Amino acid sequence: MHTRTAGASLFTDLEPLLEQVSKPIQYVGGELNSTVKDWDCGGDVTVRWALMYPDAYEVGVPNQGSMILYEVLNERPDVLAERTYAVWPDMEALMRSQGVPQFTVDAHRAVGDFDVLGISFSTELGYTNLLTALDLAGIPLHARDRVDGDTIVIAGGHAAFNPETIADFVDAAIIGDGEEAVLMVSDLIAAWKREGMPGGRHELLLRLAKTGGVYVPAFYEVTYLPDGRIQRIAPTEHGVPWRVSKHTVMDLDEWPYPKQPLVPLAESVHERMSVEIFRGCTRGCRFCQAGMITRPVRERSITGIGEMVEKGLAATGFEEVGLLSLSSADHTEIADITKGLADRYEGTNTGLSLPSTRVDAFNIDLANELTRNGRRSGLTFAPEGGSERIRKVINKMVTEDDLIKTVSAAYGAGWRNVKLYFMCGLPTETDEDVLQIAELAKRVIETGRQVSGRKDIRCTVSIGGFVPKPHTPFQWVGQLSADETDARLEKLRDAIRSDRRLGSSIGFRYHDGKPGIVEGLLSRGDRRVGAVIEQVWRDGGRFDGWSEHFSYDGWMAAAEKAFAASPWPIDVDWYTTREREESEVLPWDVVDSGLDKEWLWQDWLDALDETEVDDCRWTPCFDCGVCPQMNTEIEIGPTGKVLLPLTVLGAGKAGMAEQAHTHA
Amino acid sequence: MARRTPEGPPPPPAVQKLRLRYAKRGRLRFSSTRDFSRALERALRRAGVPMAFSAGFHPHPKISYANAAPTGTASEAEYFEISVTERVDPEALRVALDAALPPDLDVLEVVEAGPGSLAERLEGSVWHLEMRGVTLETLTYAVERFLATELAEVTRTFKTGPKTFDVRSAVVSMVATESDDPSCAILQMVVRHTTPSVRPDDILTALRAVTELSPPVPPLVTRLAQGPLLTATAGVADPLAADKEAVGS
Numbered sequence: 039m040h041t042r043t044a045g046a047s048l049f050t051d052l053e054p055l056l057e058q059v060s061k062p063i064q065y066v067g068g069e070l071n072s073t074v075k076d077w078d079c080g081g082d083v084t085v086r087w088a089l090m091y092p093d094a095y096e097v098g099v100p101n102q103g104s105m106i107l108y109e110v111l112n113e114r115p116d117v118l119a120e121r122t123y124a125v126w127p128d129m130e131a132l133m134r135s136q137g138v139p140q141f142t143v144d145a146h147r148a149v150g151d152f153d154v155l156g157i158s159f160s161t162e163l164g165y166t167n168l169l170t171a172l173d174l175a176g177i178p179l180h181a182r183d184r185v186d187g188d189t190i191v192i193a194g195g196h197a198a199f200n201p202e203t204i205a206d207f208v209d210a211a212i213i214g215d216g217e218e219a220v221l222m223v224s225d226l227i228a229a230w231k232r233e234g235m236p237g238g239r240h241e242l243l244l245r246l247a248k249t250g251g252v253y254v255p256a257f258y259e260v261t262y263l264p265d266g267r268i269q270r271i272a273p274t275e276h277g278v279p280w281r282v283s284k285h286t287v288m289d290l291d292e293w294p295y296p297k298q299p300l301v302p303l304a305e306s307v308h309e310r311m312s313v314e315i316f317r318g319c320t321r322g323c324r325f326c327q328a329g330m331i332t333r334p335v336r337e338r339s340i341t342g343i344g345e346m347v348e349k350g351l352a353a354t355g356f357e358e359v360g361l362l363s364l365s366s367a368d369h370t371e372i373a374d375i376t377k378g379l380a381d382r383y384e385g386t387n388t389g390l391s392l393p394s395t396r397v398d399a400f401n402i403d404l405a406n407e408l409t410r411n412g413r414r415s416g417l418t419f420a421p422e423g424g425s426e427r428i429r430k431v432i433n434k435m436v437t438e439d440d441l442i443k444t445v446s447a448a449y450g451a452g453w454r455n456v457k458l459y460f461m462c463g464l465p466t467e468t469d470e471d472v473l474q475i476a477e478l479a480k481r482v483i484e485t486g487r488q489v490s491g492r493k494d495i496r497c498t499v500s501i502g503g504f505v506p507k508p509h510t511p512f513q514w515v516g517q518l519s520a521d522e523t524d525a526r527l528e529k530l531r532d533a534i535r536s537d538r539r540l541g542s543s544i545g546f547r548y549h550d551g552k553p554g555i556v557e558g559l560l561s562r563g564d565r566r567v568g569a570v571i572e573q574v575w576r577d578g579g580r581f582d583g584w585s586e587h588f589s590y591d592g593w594m595a596a597a598e599k600a601f602a603a604s605p606w607p608i609d610v611d612w613y614t615t616r617e618r619e620e621s622e623v624l625p626w627d628v629v630d631s632g633l634d635k636e637w638l639w640q641d642w643l644d645a646l647d648e649t650e651v652d653d654c655r656w657t658p659c660f661d662c663g664v665c666p667q668m669n670t671e672i673e674i675g676p677t678g679k680v681l682l683p684l685t686v687l688g689a690g691k692a693g694m695a696e697q698a699h700t701h702a
Numbered sequence: 703m704a705r706r707t708p709e710g711p712p713p714p715p716a717v718q719k720l721r722l723r724y725a726k727r728g729r730l731r732f733s734s735t736r737d738f739s740r741a742l743e744r745a746l747r748r749a750g751v752p753m754a755f756s757a758g759f760h761p762h763p764k765i766s767y768a769n770a771a772p773t774g775t776a777s778e779a780e781y782f783e784i785s786v787t788e789r790v791d792p793e794a795l796r797v798a799l800d801a802a803l804p805p806d807l808d809v810l811e812v813v814e815a816g817p818g819s820l821a822e823r824l825e826g827s828v829w830h831l832e833m834r835g836v837t838l839e840t841l842t843y844a845v846e847r848f849l850a851t852e853l854a855e856v857t858r859t860f861k862t863g864p865k866t867f868d869v870r871s872a873v874v875s876m877v878a879t880e881s882d883d884p885s886c887a888i889l890q891m892v893v894r895h896t897t898p899s900v901r902p903d904d905i906l907t908a909l910r911a912v913t914e915l916s917p918p919v920p921p922l923v924t925r926l927a928q929g930p931l932l933t934a935t936a937g938v939a940d941p942l943a944a945d946k947e948a949v950g951s
């Protein structure tokens with residue numbers, strides 16, 4: 039292979055490959071609002087980030103977190119950030135045969151030329167794709183084999199809240215909100231470069247670790263008990279903290295990113311612009327990791343949202359705006375926001391969407407508002423649990439009567455299809471809890487037929503296996519095995535089908551239990567699981583989030599091999615279906631999410647008692663620990679402001695209008 | 703309950719139709735027709751073009767595409783038509799839309815549509831192929847052999863299955879010339895639009911069949927022009943000429 043200058047474009051090498059792969063557009067970059075900066079934009083102390091979303095371009099490009107960091111970093115004059123995604127196997131094969139390394143899509147630079155590879159792990163199923171990228175980039179797979187000059191590999195995103203599973207492969211993990219953290223890391227790297235890079239990468243990692251907000255697995259030693267449980271995770275270097283804190287961005291109005299959302303040419307999974315209307319959620323659903331780890335709730339103001347929508351639409355031309363958050367209908371001023379936006383954009387063919395999953399009548403009003411003049415096809419609700427009992431266990435406070443009331447309002451307002459999301463394998467669940475879903479769905483159809491007076495209304499039941507996640511009250515529970523999950527799902531399907539009169543109006547979609555077991559292994563794994571990931575990858579495992587690529591048998595075989603070589607009696611069941619005790623040291627105990635472990639345990643006991651917990655936005659603080667520990671507080675409205683009408687789209691029209699004298 | 707129909711007045715009617723030529727250059731030659739239409743719809747909105755929309759719950763902007771070049775080929779002559787609800791100055795529209803599209807998707811000409819169908823005027827294309835790693839001598843030989851055949855059948859897989867068709871009859875002219883780079887010869891040809899359409903790669907397949915010509919790297923293919931076939935000069939005319947005349951008169 040010939041040598042090339044750092045930061046040089048690989049496009050000439052890549053171009054012939056593009057002729058031979060599927061969907062070449064995903065590798066060429068040049069999206070509207072993408073950025074290419076000079077390799078030396080900051081002189082000798084330029085800090086260069088390659089940001090990776092470890093899935094296919096079509097999934098990665100609309101990812102909100104990566105888009106935010108890309109823009110935040112590129113706004114800094116002395117920092118440059120480019121994007122890279124997982125390449126499909128056809129491209130990987132060609133790159134290997136032609137010696138083309140992992141590249142960024144922006145300027146087609148080699149990922150190995152960058153100072154930092156920042157990977158956004160929304161899901162654990164991206165881990166094998168990380169290994170492909172490292173290998174293609176020429177970065178040693180194991181952090182311990184990397185030397186001065188090798189790219190620093192930093193993981194972020196929700197999955198990084200348990201960084202231990204990927205401890206072998208990453209140099210560092212940053213927990214929580216990334217906006218301020220990536221700037222802090224950039225400053226630190228620039229300072230280290232300015233000083234002449236004293237102490238090489240070891241010193242740099244040490245400086246990062248000492249901030250208290252960057253986890254460097256190499257600086258921690260894990261010792262185990264003979265039965266395989268962790269005895270202790272302890273720092274090995276002076277000044278490295280016992281626990282690493284998550285980052286929390288306060289005042290979202292100060293961080294109106296992305297200001298210039300990317301507009302890909304290629305089709306993506308999310309064909310709209312997104313504006314995050316708040317971060318965090320304190321509804322307290324006990325299965326929901328996203329809700330637990332993003333506390334407290336921080337709202338963007340109604341005016342801040344209006345401005346982001348306005349600027350974003352002008353910068354992109356998207357025809358739809360999604361108002362995103364973990365539970366969008368909970369914004370204190372959501373009614374004014376949706377009404378204000380619907381008024382502003384009336385007649386401009388701009389759609390608004392609100393991924394709302396809460397089950398109440400208020401949501402129907404919102405949905406009606408959003409579709410004022412549009413088609414009412416499907417509305418989605420997530421009761422998550424089939425029986426009232428199990429909904430108390432998971433703290434999803436909705437009664438069956440509420441649900442039926444909401445649903446009849448929906449059918450009454452002209453909606454044709456109601457989708458209901460559920461989970462199978464929740465703690466304490468029995469067959470009866472799941473079979474209750476069939477009864478519920480039948481009641482939904484009966485009610486729907488009554489209020490709409492039509493026979494053609496439908497309801498779709500969507501169900502998947504529950505995976506216990508770190509930093510939740512369910513972090514100790516035993517996961518339901520794949521076989522038991524599948525058996526329960528089968529019973530449910532039969533129960534739905536058994537009713538000839540109603541069953542035909544009920545769609546049934548399910549995910550079998552197998553992928554959940556692998557996700558469970560990776561979610562609650564420790565460093566010893568790294569060997570399994572590597573084995574799977576060496577056996578050809580890629581794109582585990584895609585059912586056509588995922589191989590359960592491959593994972594099980596690899597796990598057997600990897601664990602057989604370990605001195606402990608551990609296996610996949612040990613990590614997944616085994617229930618933990620309160621005293622067990624959990625791999626993610628090194629990460630301080632703010633949640634008090636005792637509070638989590640208490641919440642678990644409350645779950646067993648079927649005791650519900652309120653939302654701290656509307657009731658007094660229930661001491662989950664986050665606010666005092668992270669020095670944060672709830673930031674919510676109402677501000678009492680409203681959105682004033684705007685001359686929005688079509689402002690360019692004036693300059694285009696035909697002048698009376700043009701053809702004189 | 704009665705079926706809902708969209709509330710409010712019907713969409714404003716179209717008052718003007720425009721025909722546009724654009725180029726697909728550089729790395730954006732890898733964009734597909736669908737990629738382009740997505741980018742275009744967003745650019746039209748960003749530029750504030752007063753687009754006419756179809757009626758119904760899912761209003762679509764009125765755009766019609768004509769004979770797009772395949773993914774992977776560059777083009778200097780792609781065409782589409784749009785309808786607007788307020789009269790616009792074509793040149794001002796061209797500038798605004800060009801600015802709103804990503805670089806390498808360049809709007810080159812906009813004219814007000816005259817009578818007649820644009821699609822029907824697109825009878826043939828001029829293709830320019832940079833045959834990298836092929837000498838002029840090799841290419842010239844291949845061209846001679848190809849032109850000497852009466853029938854050159856190729857098989858391509860369509861959605862409906864494999865289909866075999868003749869490409870020779872679609873080729874109006876074909877010449878090999880040299881480029882500045884001695885290791886790269888130029889193949890230029892005029893190809894009649896037929897059904898199924900004969901694409902440059904079909905012709906390359908045929909060339910390979912007659913002479914075993916196989917370029918070490920795929921050639922860079924560019925459509926230079928498309929329009930009414932000029933049999934006398936073996937070229938194509940400007941398909942917008944009639945529109946320009948109609949406006950000028």
Ligand code: B12
Nearest residue numbers: 102103156157158160161194195196212215216308393583
């Ligand atoms: C809320 C949510 C949604 C919402 C909003 C989506 C959105 N764009 O934010 C809705 C309901 C619309 C949605 C839709 C979909 N989603 Co979704 N969604 C989520 C969820 C739960 C949270 C995302 C979120 O809060 N984003 C807000 C941003 C600001 O936060 P963030 O991405 O975490 O990034 C911050 C930090 O984590 C950190 N950070 C992130 N990366 C890095 C990297 C470094 C180096 C550092 C230092 C920091 C850092 O900094 C960022 C800024 O503070 C995630 C699960 C998860 N664990 O992330 C799934 C998730 C991303 N969604 C997923 C999917 C599949 C979808 C859909 C495709 C579903 C579908 N079939 O339609 C669509 C497509 C939408 C899309 N691609 O954006 C998958 C993605 C799977 C994959 N292969 O990657 C996930 C992972 C869920 C899952 N496990 O299946 N989703």
Ligand code: SF4
Nearest residue numbers: 654659660662664665
């Ligand atoms: S500490 Fe109190 S106020 Fe803050 S998130 Fe936890 S329960 Fe809510």
